Amino acid sequence: MSTRLSARLSRLLNMVPYFVANPGISAAEAAADLGVTTKQLMADLNQLWMCGLPGYGPGDLIDLSFSEESVQVTFTAGIERPLRLTSIEATAVLVALRSIVDLPGMVDPTAAHSAIAKLESAISGAAPARVSGAGPAGGPPMEAPAVTTVRSAVAARRALRLEYYSASRDVVSNRVVDPIRIVAVDDNSYLQAWCRQAEGVRLFRFDRIESAEELDEPARPPREARDTEAGLDLFQDDPAVPLARLLIAADHGWVLDQYPMHRVAVHADGSIEATMRFATLDWMARLALGFGSGVTVLGPPELVAAVRDRSDAALAAYLAAELDAPA
Known part of the structure; x- marks a missing residue:
């Protein structure tokens, strides 16, 4: 409550200089600039009308002429400049x-x-x-077109069509989403949205959005999706997707920051046991082998076998090449 009152007080104190600088502006335009609804703006103006200098007589109060078509300040009561930051x-x-x-x-x-x-x-x-x-x-760094489109859709509360790369599944998918908000998590920014394809709240990392199209229809995320923070879980557990169990060496802890893994335990030697959902056995095996001795696959058995088979095949090919090499 105190946060909302503080925000409203700050807005009220800055509204007089704003309307002095924009005489005759419509309530709708002003509301858009000030980040509030037209209904809230009209309530603020009615409140502002009763504010002014000590004494608080009719000649001391801020005087306004306002309607939804036009807002005009006729007496500022000395509040002529925006608040200055310390x-x-x-x-x-x-x-x-x-x-x-x-x-x-x-x-x-x-x-x-x-x-x-x-x-x-x-x-x-x-x-x-x-x-x-x-x-x-x-000038300042240019923003990627997809990022600009997503920001615009969030501000306008419009639905989006995304082309998105999923690192855990190693696929690019097309989906229509209803934006909720933009959030920052662990030095990455994400679009939080209701995914119509998955029928759930998902987070889409901005640097993995390959293209975005703002649709000519309003975003309509379900009320429960807007009210809950459950969607801030970056990688929601889906029991239908296989789960890899991994042992990560102490000097490979950075892996957890780069991939959607959940820490399970930390051992005395500094190694970390973690889990990670994956879509295809082939992709997960390739990923695990790419870390060399830094990551050991503990399960499931079919993934352990796939990694072992690939390792054996690579070793056999290496030995064959050694034998064929000239002395």
Whole structure:
């Protein structure tokens, strides 16, 4: 409750300078700019109408002329400029922006880099530096088209058609999803959405979205999908999908950060026992062999056998090549 009241107070204090700078703007346009519904904006304006200078007589209160078609401030009661951040607040915002600006989909990179430059200038007292990066003409890094499309669909609450690469299944699939929100988990950004194909909440990692198309239909995730955080479990257990049991060497702990694995136990020597769902035996065997001695397959038996057969075949081919090589 206190968080909502604090957010509303901050919005109310900044609304007067906003409407002074945008005289006659419609309630719908203002609501979109301020990130609220038109109904909430009208409630805020009615509240603002009763605020003002100490004394709080008719001549001290903020005066407004407003309807859904037009909003006009006729008396500001001295609130003519937006609130200014303290140096501590500005530094906190700057740190937060820097932490998410390189995560795809979290923010508009152009706006974020511009804000960073302005905050750095305000904190240091120097003139704003030109934003540099990997984009054209020294601008901020360009955003991938698929990322821009997903951000747009989330903001507009539109359904999406995705072409998505699933690392655990080693396949690219096409699916229609209803976006819920964008989240950051362990230094990666994800689209949380209701997948119509799976009939459940799923997380789609941005760097694995190969293409995205915003559809001309509203997103309609079920209410329970919006209200629960269960979808934040990145890799929901599906008993229909085989489960590999792996023993990961202590110096290969990074594997858990790169693949959808669940830690089961940590042994005295630092090795880690983990599980991982996989779609095909062939793909999982190839993945496990790619780690060499860093990962040992413990189960299921058919996966252990597949890894052993591939290892034996590779060793036989190597020995045959050695025998055929000239002395």
